[in-house]
Amino acid sequence: MVRRKPLVVVTRKLPDSVETRMRELFDAKLNIDDVPMDQAALVEAVKTADVLVPTVTDRIDSAVLSQAGENLRLIASFSNGVDHIDVSSALNRGITVTNTPGVLTEDTADMTMALILAVPRRLAEGAQVMIADKEEWPGWSPTWMLGRRIWGKRLGIIGMGRIGQAVARRAKAFGLQIHYHNRRRLAPGIEEMLDATYWDSLDQMLARMDIVSVNCPHTPATYHLLSARRLKLLKPDAYVVNTARGEVIDENALTRQLEAGEIAGAGLDVFEHEPAVNPKLIRLARQGKVVLLPHLGSATLEGRVDMGEKVIVNIKTFMDGHRPPDRVLP
Ligand code: DGY
Numbered sequence: 001m002v003r004r005k006p007l008v009v010v011t012r013k014l015p016d017s018v019e020t021r022m023r024e025l026f027d028a029k030l031n032i033d034d035v036p037m038d039q040a041a042l043v044e045a046v047k048t049a050d051v052l053v054p055t056v057t058d059r060i061d062s063a064v065l066s067q068a069g070e071n072l073r074l075i076a077s078f079s080n081g082v083d084h085i086d087v088s089s090a091l092n093r094g095i096t097v098t099n100t101p102g103v104l105t106e107d108t109a110d111m112t113m114a115l116i117l118a119v120p121r122r123l124a125e126g127a128q129v130m131i132a133d134k135e136e137w138p139g140w141s142p143t144w145m146l147g148r149r150i151w152g153k154r155l156g157i158i159g160m161g162r163i164g165q166a167v168a169r170r171a172k173a174f175g176l177q178i179h180y181h182n183r184r185r186l187a188p189g190i191e192e193m194l195d196a197t198y199w200d201s202l203d204q205m206l207a208r209m210d211i212v213s214v215n216c217p218h219t220p221a222t223y224h225l226l227s228a229r230r231l232k233l234l235k236p237d238a239y240v241v242n243t244a245r246g247e248v249i250d251e252n253a254l255t256r257q258l259e260a261g262e263i264a265g266a267g268l269d270v271f272e273h274e275p276a277v278n279p280k281l282i283r284l285a286r287q288g289k290v291v292l293l294p295h296l297g298s299a300t301l302e303g304r305v306d307m308g309e310k311v312i313v314n315i316k317t318f319m320d321g322h323r324p325p326d327r328v329l330p
Contacts, residue, residue: 006050006319007071011037011058014078015301018308025312026051043067051315053078054085056295057274062089074324076314078307080104080298082328083218083245097328098314102162103306104298109166111297112213112243115267116155116171118291119239120211121147125288148237148264151175156209158202158225159216159244160186167213168194181205182216206233211241218245228253237264243297246272255280258289269293 008026010019013034022028029049031037036057037045045052046060046068054060055078065086075090075097082099090097118124122145129135129145138144155171157164160182168178178196185191185198199205202225206212212234216222226240226249234240240263242249251272257263259280267290271277274295284290298307314324 006315007048008051008053008076008315009045009049010053010078011042011045012055012078014308015305017305018312021308021312025316039064046072050074051076051318053311053315055079056081056084058084060085060090062086065089065093065095068093068095074098074315074318076311076318076324078311080108081217081245083247087328088330091330096318096324098311098318098324098326099328100307100310101326103310104303105162105166107300107303108163108243108297109170111269111293112163112167112215112241113170113174115241115243115269115291115293116167116176116211116213116239117150117174119241119265119267120150122288124285124291153177153210154179154208156180156199156205156212157196158182158212158214158248159222160196161215161217163244164213164215165190165194167215168196176211179205179209203230203233206230207235209238210235211239214240214242214244214248216244216248218247222248224248224250226250226254228256231257231263234263236262239263239265239267241267243269246270246274251278251281255284258284264289266290267293269297270295 005027008022009029010031012031019030042058042064046064048069050071051074053076072095075085075095077085077099080099080101085097087097126145129137153176155176155178157167157180160180172178172195178194179199180196181199181202228250231253254266255278258266281290281292285292310326314326317324
């Protein structure tokens, strides 16, 4: 019996090498023009595909899933986070969901560390002065554009999974004192290796930190984890960095606090309503109080190729009748 190749619908343009491999292995319907799919296109895709490969820009909610054809057995997401997929709804329909954990850990931790350095040391502001038309560099001065020292400060990491730990390793090398809050405390050996102090109470940790880094996934439990009330616990000279998901912070509350000067600054790579960015945050960035990046945490060529390879392995393993390595559990 000749087994037909699975119809794999990919919602966005992927690196060329990944697309070539997908063409070889699958009946791959690629999106080489990279036009984001609207709801109607996603519905069409789930009606026909055996496998859907979405990314973080696609909302695979229960309305889309309710239209899934009986062939759709696997959603192999090209992403680490899966908050864009209604996983329970997929699982209830017998659709397996996979993601791409691990391969973007180091890249995301690098970007987190970059923001931890960039915001207190006024990197974006300084770089802007050198290229701005109007503002000229007045030359070195003992009191001009002073930032805040990183070394010796307290870093509070919210979410001590793979990425949080990779941030801790980097931050330790920069002389930061590592503190963390996590659902579960790390094993003593790992805590010792990272020289990390565990806080069972997020509130108590927030009140003591100089820099807070959000590195937990967005789930119903972490939505607005940094709520208006919790943000108020931060010291006025504290900085907030977020490379996880915008939804973990109440963005309006954060913006209000930055505007009021109740915290010192923020470095944000993710936003609550991407790709829309609160205009007040943009204004604050122009004033040098925040550094905004366009969700670049895992944006390296190597990382994207590795993610693509993970997607392929997940699809192949599943199609061969085995449990895919990166199955997302309820
Ligand atoms: C992910 O995969 O979850 C990242 O946020 C995308 O870079």
